[in-house]
Amino acid sequence: MKNKVFVLLLLCLFLCGCGNYRELNQIAIITGVGIDKKDDKYEVSLLIANAGKSETTSKEGESQPTVYSGKGESLVEATKEVDRKTPKQLYFGHINVVLMSEKVAEEGFLNIADWLLRNPESRKKFYLLMTKDASAKEVLEIVSPLEAFPSQNIATLMGSNEETQAITNSVTYSDFINDILTSGTEPILPSITIVGDEEDGNDKSNLDTTNPESYLKLETIALFKNDKFKGFASDDDSKAINILKNTVKQSVFTINYDNSNVNLTTKNISSKIKIKSAKEFDIKVSGDATLAEINSNTDLNSEKTIKEIEKELNKVVKNQINKAIEKMQTKYKSDIFGFGNLIYKNYPNTWKKVKNKWNDVYFPKIKVNVQTDLELVSTGSLENTIRKEDK
Amino acid sequence: MKISRLEYNSLVWFLIRGCFIGVTLNNIIYISTVDSAIAIILAILIGFIPLFAYFYIRNYQPDLGIPEKNKLLFGKFGIFLNIIWALFAFGFSVIILSDLTHFVSSQFLYYTSPIAITIVFMFLVVYALTKGVKTISKSSLILFFFVVIITLLIIIGLITNIDISNFKPILYNGINPVIRSTFVVLAYNILPIFFLLIIPKNMVNKDNTKLNVIFYLVSMLSILSVCFMTISIFGINLSLLFEYPGFHLLRQVNIGEFVDRIEIFLSIEWIISMLIMLIFCLYFFNEVIRKTFSYTKKWHLPLLIIEAIVLIIFQMFIIDNFLQSSVKEHNLIFYSILGAFIVLVVITTIKVLFKTKH
Numbered sequence: 001m002k003n004k005v006f007v008l009l010l011l012c013l014f015l016c017g018c019g020n021y022r023e024l025n026q027i028a029i030i031t032g033v034g035i036d037k038k039d040d041k042y043e044v045s046l047l048i049a050n051a052g053k054s055e056t057t058s059k060e061g062e063s064q065p066t067v068y069s070g071k072g073e074s075l076v077e078a079t080k081e082v083d084r085k086t087p088k089q090l091y092f093g094h095i096n097v098v099l100m101s102e103k104v105a106e107e108g109f110l111n112i113a114d115w116l117l118r119n120p121e122s123r124k125k126f127y128l129l130m131t132k133d134a135s136a137k138e139v140l141e142i143v144s145p146l147e148a149f150p151s152q153n154i155a156t157l158m159g160s161n162e163e164t165q166a167i168t169n170s171v172t173y174s175d176f177i178n179d180i181l182t183s184g185t186e187p188i189l190p191s192i193t194i195v196g197d198e199e200d201g202n203d204k205s206n207l208d209t210t211n212p213e214s215y216l217k218l219e220t221i222a223l224f225k226n227d228k229f230k231g232f233a234s235d236d237d238s239k240a241i242n243i244l245k246n247t248v249k250q251s252v253f254t255i256n257y258d259n260s261n262v263n264l265t266t267k268n269i270s271s272k273i274k275i276k277s278a279k280e281f282d283i284k285v286s287g288d289a290t291l292a293e294i295n296s297n298t299d300l301n302s303e304k305t306i307k308e309i310e311k312e313l314n315k316v317v318k319n320q321i322n323k324a325i326e327k328m329q330t331k332y333k334s335d336i337f338g339f340g341n342l343i344y345k346n347y348p349n350t351w352k353k354v355k356n357k358w359n360d361v362y363f364p365k366i367k368v369n370v371q372t373d374l375e376l377v378s379t380g381s382l383e384n385t386i387r388k389e390d391k
Numbered sequence: 392m393k394i395s396r397l398e399y400n401s402l403v404w405f406l407i408r409g410c411f412i413g414v415t416l417n418n419i420i421y422i423s424t425v426d427s428a429i430a431i432i433l434a435i436l437i438g439f440i441p442l443f444a445y446f447y448i449r450n451y452q453p454d455l456g457i458p459e460k461n462k463l464l465f466g467k468f469g470i471f472l473n474i475i476w477a478l479f480a481f482g483f484s485v486i487i488l489s490d491l492t493h494f495v496s497s498q499f500l501y502y503t504s505p506i507a508i509t510i511v512f513m514f515l516v517v518y519a520l521t522k523g524v525k526t527i528s529k530s531s532l533i534l535f536f537f538v539v540i541i542t543l544l545i546i547i548g549l550i551t552n553i554d555i556s557n558f559k560p561i562l563y564n565g566i567n568p569v570i571r572s573t574f575v576v577l578a579y580n581i582l583p584i585f586f587l588l589i590i591p592k593n594m595v596n597k598d599n600t601k602l603n604v605i606f607y608l609v610s611m612l613s614i615l616s617v618c619f620m621t622i623s624i625f626g627i628n629l630s631l632l633f634e635y636p637g638f639h640l641l642r643q644v645n646i647g648e649f650v651d652r653i654e655i656f657l658s659i660e661w662i663i664s665m666l667i668m669l670i671f672c673l674y675f676f677n678e679v680i681r682k683t684f685s686y687t688k689k690w691h692l693p694l695l696i697i698e699a700i701v702l703i704i705f706q707m708f709i710i711d712n713f714l715q716s717s718v719k720e721h722n723l724i725f726y727s728i729l730g731a732f733i734v735l736v737v738i739t740t741i742k743v744l745f746k747t748k749h
Contacts, residue, residue: 010514181632
């Protein structure tokens with residue numbers, strides 16, 4: 001009996017609720033993080049989702065996002081400054097996107113990578129993007145008529161673009177770090193920019209107009225060497241990179257056929273890189289294509305025409321891939337495709353010899369044979385082109 | 392009071408998995424990188440040697456537990472061996488409690504004092520120990536079904552992310568790291584099975600050696616699957632980076648795009664495994680001490696409380712930093728302890744062999 005009373009008394013100590021509980025209204029839920037560098041100090045901007053600053057003006061139950069910034073020698077110091085400005089405790093468990101400016105990326109991502117990965121609250125599955133011609137803070141501040149939170153706006157933009165465009169891709173924070181650390185492959189990132197005036201974009205009136213003054217737009221792929229930013233790829237190069245990295249679901253190609261532009265949508269594109277030797281690689285790209293637009297008098301009922309369009313499409317895709325590879329070999333000297341990684345995995349002893357000079361000496365010299373096998377499987381809803389027959 | 396063979400074998404599952412998430416996985420990934428799965432496969436095969444030694448000791452005098460067997464086999468020297476056995480069990484308890492506290496405080500309750508977490512767990516452990524082996528094994532069986540369901544959920548949720556190419560290049564650093572990792576698996580995941588020797592064979596209802604082997608294989612394959620998925624999904628670099636890669640792996644679980652963010656729920660399986668192992672190691676320790684020194688029942692609870700306090704003190708103030716470095720770096724102390732454990736098992740097995748032949 002005495003024991004039971006003793007246990008019951010002890011239980012009172014432990015069943016009185018959580019010792020360190022935090023109510024929802026006591027925490028600032030961060031959904032977006034922007035990292036800039038100003039005056040040799042890091043500036044961290046935190047997009048707080050549940051600020052509730054405009055409770056009087058917003059609809060009932062609708063919270064308002066707010067961006068707080070702080071500066072410091074390190075990211076933690078900068079965040080501590082934000083902490084001093086906010087009455088709520090910062091919570092990193094719901095981060096959606098992390099943005100970094102060009103300057104931060106140029107100096108090296110590994111200078112800032114540790115903080116968010118080490119933070120036990122963060123889930124490490126958030127998107128990482130680079131800003132182009134804008135600071136990370138400015139991008140975080142842009143409000144969109146279609147999405148309530150700027151961070152959600154970016155995440156949705158990435159999700160939808162990934163499926164329908166091929167010039168961008170989505171990369172998570174931990175994937176990016178993994179790419180930096182992996183032998184024989186260099187990382188890439190999607191980029192984002194502001195179209196229009198930033199000052200107008202962060203005003204609430206931007207939401208009320210049918211023609212927003214400014215908005216966010218996903219840009220082409222940012223190229224890295226080790227952890228340092230080296231430049232932006234062109235539209236065509238971005239498409240080719242995404243095809244080779246198997247990160248594209250759909251893409252659009254324009255070919256010239258019969259002195260007219262023909263647009264084709266490609267689906268289920270996949271690429272396979274095979275290593276022949278440490279100096280030679282084979283790439284095979286396969287997939288389906290659908291005719292999206294053709295405004296000429298071409299006869300689509302002819303099998304010969306279909307084959308010729310197919311052939312032209314394969315030629316265009318092959319050229320784009322070859323150009324992208326060549327540019328990476330000569331201009332950027334950065335093996336973003338992971339040819340070196342294939343050597344590391346298949347010829348580890350050779351890799352030991354070449355790894356230190358891979359990007360600068362050996363990668364530019366490798367021979368890559370590209371083979372494309374895209375099939376035109378559909379002409380869309382129309383059987384033939386719209387043309388006036390001779391009557 | 393007899394326990395069922397399923398209850399008994401569920402303890403095999405937890406004893407094999409208890410140390411895996413916090414100690415073994417980190418260590419073998421650190422030592423043998425992409426070849427860690429090979430190390431576990433080797434350990435499964437080599438593990439049959441200690442497993443058959445375990446069966447051999449267990450079948451000798453099936454009415455007795457290991458402390459009585461030692462006394463019978465070695466006389467007064469048996470008391471010394473019993474103390475060594477008890478110290479091993481206590482050592483494992485310290486490792487698991489430290490690991491359990493660190494796991495919970497670093498991944499879930501970052502703002503809670505680790506000592507509070509330790510104390511709460513120790514209450515549960517002491518309570519379970521007062522109830523005896525029947526309650527422990529029954530709880531183990533109930534939790535076993537729960538843990539198996541979670542394990543299946545994890546496998547279903549992760550199977551599409553597997554990338555076999557992450558295991559290349561095979562044996563890049565030679566065979567030595569693989570062998571070292573094999574010893575780590577043997578030490579932390581296979582040798583704890585010997586703690587089950589505290590339960591006399593005849594206490595298990597319709598005990599079946601074949602079922603024991605099946606449970607050994609299934610449990611080992613389950614830890615192999617965790618290692619396999621961790622490396623194949625994260626790649627070796629992220630696996631090396633995270634403190635608990637097996638836990639971070641759970642963050643990737645996604646079933647049909649609607650079952651997501653369930654890592655906290657899924658990680659309960661590891662907490663349960665560590666807890667059952669902790670309870671059983673302390674049960675072994677208590678029983679060996681009780682049967683060696685034959686103290687009366689009224690001392691049972693006070694001794695349990697003293698043990699709990701000693702464990703907390705050990706864990707919080709003495710052993711913590713030392714343990715982190717010696718367990719993770721596998722220095723001489725680790726190999727000495729492992730060697731001593733193996734010697735202990737070998738001595739007992741040889742003696743049993745000698746006795747049964749004469």
